[in-house]
Amino acid sequence: MANARIGIIGTGIMGTDHALILEAGVAGAELAGVQDANRDRAEALARQTGARVFADPQSLISDPGIDAVMVCSPDATHHPLALAAIGAGKPVLVEKPLASTLKEARDVIDAEIKHGRRLVQVGFMRRFDPGYRAMKAELAGGRLGQALFLHCIHRNAVAPDYVTSDLVIASSAGHEFDIARFLLDDEIVSASVTSPRASRLAPGRQPQFIVLETARGVVVDIEVFVDCGYGYDVRGELVCEKGTISLNPSPPTSLRHAGHDGHETPPDWRDRFRHAYRAQMEAWIASLSGKPNDGASAWDGYRAIRVTEACLEAWRSGDRIAVPVEDRPGFYL
Ligand code: ISE
Secondary structure (H helix, E strand, O other): OOOEEEEEEOOOHHHHHHHHHHHHOOOOEEEEEEEOOOHHHHHHHHHHHOOEEOOOHHHHHHOOOOOEEEEOOOHHHHHHHHHHHHHOOOOEEEOOOOOOOHHHHHHHHHHHHHHOOOOEEEOOHHHHOHHHHHHHHHHHHOOOOOEEEEEEEEEOOOOOOOOOHHHHHHHHHHHHHHHHHHHHOOOEEEEEEEOOOOOOOOOOOOOEEEEEEEOOOOEEEEEEEOOOOOOOEEEEEEEEOOEEEEOOOOOOOOEEEOOEEEOOOOOOHHHHOHHHHHHHHHHHHHHHOOOOOOOEEHHHHHHHHHHHHHHHHHHHHOOOEEOOOOOOOHHHO
């Protein structure tokens, strides 16, 4: 069977990373096109990869030489471009978040259901991380008993100035909302958020401490601190009735040298989750020829935004906010 010809919209950090994964070789796929609002940036990536450069997103989406699309452009474009891909009947992997509002996310779901075939996957790549998958399998195996707590830490070394406290919830904590639902196979039903004072090194935004409750009675706590300075650090510990299971840091080695004993902390998520990004790509490409895939659906993207909106309300009001749980449409079962 011919390779699926992939077009990437947005050639910034994530678009480039995905392009280089494809370039390094993914069975069944080839990078065929790139597009970016900054044409020079798209052209630079095209020179490196041999992909065609498209003038605008719609011409890439509708081109007969493109079979499937990755949307890696700024967050506000995710919703219209996901709708455009559905309109063209082409599979689309949309970087998270699926949309900027709940209403927009609902539009994507409605359009996909109307189209009648699943086309959208959301780039919650942690679902493909070997550590999280092992945690999920261990919980399902039953030896630890039922889950009680999920403790999560999400730290970035540094965030750009445009990242507001709200965006910390939407963009960074969104990963935790999705991974909690995925690991626990449960829905989040309430959210509370509190913050310490802002770091003097990043006075413009506050770290967050989020507490979620799930329908089956698990408590999930999340520290999100995107200015920790020392590196990218994601941790998780699932506490169950008869034991716990934690993520290990990703480096395969640790180093003792010059009074230091430990392991390197990666600068950002691309390195920490490199296996997850590749595995996500492989699973998505395999799904284009019909292989089942447990990547995040548009429904999962919608639920993450539901929780985001509750967290934003909880943060502003100081109240514990209920997260409405709707029935999952049969289309997404
Ligand atoms: C970034 O946008 C990502 O998606 C990373 O995975 C996340 O860990 C980071 O906090 C975000 O800023």
